[in-house]
Amino acid sequence: MNEIPILRPSPTAIRQATEQLAAGRLVVFPTETVYGLGGDATNGAAVQAIFDAKGRPAHNPLICHIAEAAQLNDIARVSDKSKALAAKFWPGPLTMVLNKSAACPVDDRATAGLDTIAVRIPAHDTALSVLSAFGRPLVAPSANTSGRVSPTQAQHVQLTDESRISMILDGGPCRIGLESTILSLTGPTPRLLRPGAITAEEIETVIGPVTECRDSADRPTAPGQLESHYAPQKPVRLAASSPNEGEAFLAFGPYDTETAAPTLNLSETGDLAEAASHLYAYLQALDAMDCDGIAVAPIPDKGIGKALNDRLTRAAAPRGRTA
Ligand code: TXA
Ligand code: MG
Numbered sequence: 001m002n003e004i005p006i007l008r009p010s011p012t013a014i015r016q017a018t019e020q021l022a023a024g025r026l027v028v029f030p031t032e033t034v035y036g037l038g039g040d041a042t043n044g045a046a047v048q049a050i051f052d053a054k055g056r057p058a059h060n061p062l063i064c065h066i067a068e069a070a071q072l073n074d075i076a077r078v079s080d081k082s083k084a085l086a087a088k089f090w091p092g093p094l095t096m097v098l099n100k101s102a103a104c105p106v107d108d109r110a111t112a113g114l115d116t117i118a119v120r121i122p123a124h125d126t127a128l129s130v131l132s133a134f135g136r137p138l139v140a141p142s143a144n145t146s147g148r149v150s151p152t153q154a155q156h157v158q159l160t161d162e163s164r165i166s167m168i169l170d171g172g173p174c175r176i177g178l179e180s181t182i183l184s185l186t187g188p189t190p191r192l193l194r195p196g197a198i199t200a201e202e203i204e205t206v207i208g209p210v211t212e213c214r215d216s217a218d219r220p221t222a223p224g225q226l227e228s229h230y231a232p233q234k235p236v237r238l239a240a241s242s243p244n245e246g247e248a249f250l251a252f253g254p255y256d257t258e259t260a261a262p263t264l265n266l267s268e269t270g271d272l273a274e275a276a277s278h279l280y281a282y283l284q285a286l287d288a289m290d291c292d293g294i295a296v297a298p299i300p301d302k303g304i305g306k307a308l309n310d311r312l313t314r315a316a317a318p319r320g321r322t323a
Helices: 011-022 044-054 069-075 080-089 125-134 200-207 272-287 305-315
Strands: 026-029 036-040 063-065 094-099 116-120 165-169 181-184 191-194 247-251 293-296
Touching (some): 011 026, 011 125, 026 044, 247 272, 272 305
Parallel strands (some): 026 165, 094 181
Antiparallel strands (some): 026 036
């Protein structure tokens, strides 16, 4: 449990949050995907404080959050494809990686010195209220220690160094529960760097073919991908039909409880979106239980199931190989 004040997102709390952000301090806010640790993207000290708070390697760039698509022109070079995707999916869980504009005001540390920048507009009233009241872009990684499970509720926020964090705005559980889809538009063919709630197929209906990158060798520009990430403390075993002795069992879909009693079920009806919204909170709950490891049932690899399997694969990856 952290010691940071948790506030309901009242107009007063939102005003306080923007004052703290303007003073270079950090604020945790809810988005539709996961809770983000926000700081002024144009303030180098605030950006550095985010890396310090998470224990995040300096080579892993941050996502820039904006309130409206018009702000994108100040930050990045837009194209017909990025405009079409923004019109279709923003606000929403799609992050676009674009070439930085010449006058991009975002601190170089936020982009890890790259010429490219990741940007999105979150679909969450509290996030949007903070962003529009603040008026400048906010960088916001997931509000967890680097490599650990992302928080989908205020009580699960956990950072290595909380000293620069003024408050957590509590918006209840995040609707989607998995981080945004990341699409790179900097090369000749758009590339899916991280699967999320918006699928490659949905993106293809707007801009045509997308390359799906399934392993780290395909993703040199996206550190923090594959290897050990999103990991609970306990070992995770995937595609399990039943738990071994001492393991907790995280099930998916209907189960005959006499043969393989689930400890928790991501979705009893086999609904992938429901499973996504439960995944991180259930991993946190199982991590806190008296068990030796977490056995996870197979998840269908379609729709948002691809994002679920992507996060689970990294949660189960050998530890110590954080990218
Ligand atoms: O849903 C989300 O995207 C959440 C909420 C808070 O908005 N944020 C989030 O941020 O997941 P974070 O920092 O945990 O993940 C950002 C990912 C990292 O894998 C990073 O490598 C990638 O975005 N990224 C950022 N800038 C990039 C760039 N210029 N090129 C390629 N990948 C980039
Ligand atoms: Mg993260």
